[in-house]
Amino acid sequence: MTIKKNGMEFSDDDVIRSVKRGNTANFEVLVNRYKSRIVNFVYRMIGDYDESQNIAQEVFFQIYRKIGKYKENSTFQSFIYTIARNITLNYLKKMNRVTFFSRLSEKGEGEYIPAGDVTPAEKMQKEEREKIVTRGLENLIINQRLALILKIYLRFSYKKIADVTGWSQPKIETLISRGKVNLKNYVRLQEKGGKDV
Amino acid sequence: MFNKRENKMKCREVNRLLSRYQDYELEEHLGGSVKEHLSACENCRMELDELNRISRDIAGIRDVDPTENFTTEVMSLVKEHKEKKFAGKFAYIYSFVFALFFIFGVLIDPYPSGGSSEEIGKLELSSVLLDGQKFTSDDNHSSVIIELAGGKDEKGIY
Numbered sequence: 001m002t003i004k005k006n007g008m009e010f011s012d013d014d015v016i017r018s019v020k021r022g023n024t025a026n027f028e029v030l031v032n033r034y035k036s037r038i039v040n041f042v043y044r045m046i047g048d049y050d051e052s053q054n055i056a057q058e059v060f061f062q063i064y065r066k067i068g069k070y071k072e073n074s075t076f077q078s079f080i081y082t083i084a085r086n087i088t089l090n091y092l093k094k095m096n097r098v099t100f101f102s103r104l105s106e107k108g109e110g111e112y113i114p115a116g117d118v119t120p121a122e123k124m125q126k127e128e129r130e131k132i133v134t135r136g137l138e139n140l141i142i143n144q145r146l147a148l149i150l151k152i153y154l155r156f157s158y159k160k161i162a163d164v165t166g167w168s169q170p171k172i173e174t175l176i177s178r179g180k181v182n183l184k185n186y187v188r189l190q191e192k193g194g195k196d197v
Numbered sequence: 198m199f200n201k202r203e204n205k206m207k208c209r210e211v212n213r214l215l216s217r218y219q220d221y222e223l224e225e226h227l228g229g230s231v232k233e234h235l236s237a238c239e240n241c242r243m244e245l246d247e248l249n250r251i252s253r254d255i256a257g258i259r260d261v262d263p264t265e266n267f268t269t270e271v272m273s274l275v276k277e278h279k280e281k282k283f284a285g286k287f288a289y290i291y292s293f294v295f296a297l298f299f300i301f302g303v304l305i306d307p308y309p310s311g312g313s314s315e316e317i318g319k320l321e322l323s324s325v326l327l328d329g330q331k332f333t334s335d336d337n338h339s340s341v342i343i344e345l346a347g348g349k350d351e352k353g354i355y
Contacts, residue, residue, distance in 0.1 A: 024279055031271050035263045043261050053264050060271045065278065133254040151220060152255040158222050177216035184251045 012076040019067055027067075031060050037154070038084055044149050045088045046095075047138065055091055059084045078163040081154070085146065085164055092142060129187075136186035144179035151176050207234055211241050219248050 010029065018026045038059055043052035062083050070079050137145050150156045150164060158172050167175070211234045217223045218231045235242050264270075 024275055025272075027275055028268055028272055031268045035267055035271075036260070039263045039267070040260050044258065049261055052261070053267065056263065057267065057271050057274065061274045061278070064275050129254060130258060133251070134258060137255070148255060152252050153258075158220070173217055173222070176220065177213075180216055180248050180251055183255075184247050187251065187254070188247075 013072050016067060016070060016076065017072070019064075024064075027064055030063070034080060035060070038080065041081070041084055041149065041154065042088050044137070044153060045146065046092060047134075051091070055087055056084075059087050062087065075160070075163065078160060081150070081156075081164045089142065089146075132187050132190045133183070136183045136190070139186055140179055140182055144175050144182065147172060147175035148179045148183070208238060208241055211235070211238070212244060215241070215245055215248060219245060219252070 012030065012033075015026050015029045019030075035056065039052055039056040042055045042059070043049060046052055046055065059080070063080055066083065070076065137148070140148070146165070147161065147167075150161045151158075156164070158169055158176075161167065161172050162169060165172070211231050214223060214227060214231050218228060223231065235245060
């Protein structure tokens with residue numbers, strides 16, 4: 001990724017090189033560039049708004065500490081999401097959370113602004129669907145959830161997911177495929193008036 | 198028209214590949230076969246539609262914003278870390294300098310002329326002895342004996 005400053009473009013590698021040379025203040029550029037995606041990645045994984053902010057800050061701090069290990073020409077995104085994934089999974093293991101997504105839907109309550117003109121009934125329907133989907137994610141095993149978030153939210157290729165997670169290609173295919181099917185079955189069941197499984 | 202048995206087998210196979218097909222992660226030749234199957238199989242098309250819908254739902258979960266002071270807080274963590282690291286480096290340098298002083302000041306013989314402290318003391322004492330006085334010390338070096346010319350010993354601690 002590149003940004004323009006005074007007509008010049010600074011890639012991630014440009015900024016990292018500068019930080020490695022001791023210009024710590026330039027790390028701010030990377031924080032501003034990736035904070036939204038990291039916060040939302042963590043938020044989708046743990047479902048807690050406040051904790052996701054703390055964890056995302058810790059992610060950036062660890063990125064700074066480990067920036068010396070980052071090799072140029074490799075993918076910086078893989079580097080940062082590997083750190084984000086490790087810290088998030090450690091947090092989840094520590095908290096041993098079984099249900100956590102209930103708060104995810106609470107956070108956005110009443111703030112939903114769908115694109116285009118929608119009737120109140122449609123709006124309600126969409127909100128309800130989103131709640132069901134987030135609860136469905138909650139019910140997935142952590143690795144399936146992680147795989148779906150990396151693939152669908154971050155739009156990573158399977159190759160990039162392998163870089164971040166260290167999983168083999170077949171494992172990624174299986175996790176994503178089963179995750180989608182499990183989520184689809186859950187949503188279908190809920191829409192037919194079923195109960196949480 | 199599909200052969201019923203053959204179609205059933207194919208549907209199972211297509212279902213197995215559908216997620217990868219949806220993610221554009223299927224090899225070209227397999228993707229072509231799945232596409233061909235989908236054009237003729239309504240059930241599998243419906244299955245794909247449902248997967249697409251689920252993917253849209255996940256992608257559509259509303260984003261949250263980082264807190265207003267997010268960047269400031271991260272940068273103060275970074276600054277604090279840098280300062281600690283800097284102080285740590287200085288502590289290392291101080292320790293190193295101290296170690297150098299210790300090595301040169303204590304471990305290395307402070308009397309490089311080869312004389313022991315006793316000999317030096319003896320040299321200094323000899324400069325104040327009168328003619329005929331002789332300097333000796335007892336075994337444990339706790340006292341020195343000044344032997345007078347007349348054979349009378351005077352013992353004292355200096």
